[in-house]
Amino acid sequence: GNSVTQMEGPVTLSEEAFLTINCTYTATGYPSLFWYVQYPGEGLQLLLKATKADDKGSNKGFEATYRKETTSFHLEKGSVQVSDSAVYFCALPSQAGTALIFGKGTTLSVSS
């Protein structure tokens, strides 16, 4: 079935540093890909998505490009802020298409 693998955390950065969180996937066909974010004490929320190969999703300064050649969807941000401290989840639809399959999550901690 479909699956996703994220880099292990935690990731600790200083403010204004460059961020990359790696995500690779295994899937039948070319499903949509997603990044969700969970801020402390809150529910998950959709950060960005890409619906087909070579698409770039972007939101709040974060970007991720759907690369079918490397089956990857890495999350990047050029200059992180303290407020970006959260847990980030890569996700894709299940093979049955009924719901999302999430990665284990990567904790990002940004200090000033």
Add this chain to the structure above:
Amino acid sequence: EAEVAQSPRYKITEKSQAVAFWCDPISGHATLYWYRQILGQGPELLVQFQDESVVDDSQLPKDRFSAERLKGVDSTLKIQPAELGDSAMYLCASSHRDRLYEQYFGPGTRLTVT
């Protein structure tokens, strides 16, 4: 902005007791999901409803877990009897029927079984 409501936020119960969680999705969202999130892991689907019908409950431990969405609006997830291994965060999410993967999550219920 509309939000998914869940209650309680925290629940501590003893092993073998019954426990129930409630979820009220965003108005107009036909699809409702219950996920379980173990500490350090991503959410895993327990059950998915489309209106009042179960679409997927293949990962729901049906010997002890039950879920209902009688009027196609709010939903209840029940565990009876609770086991130590059930300690986790229980998340409810909802989505529009045409945008299944753009899900809106509630804050979750943190369950601790002692």
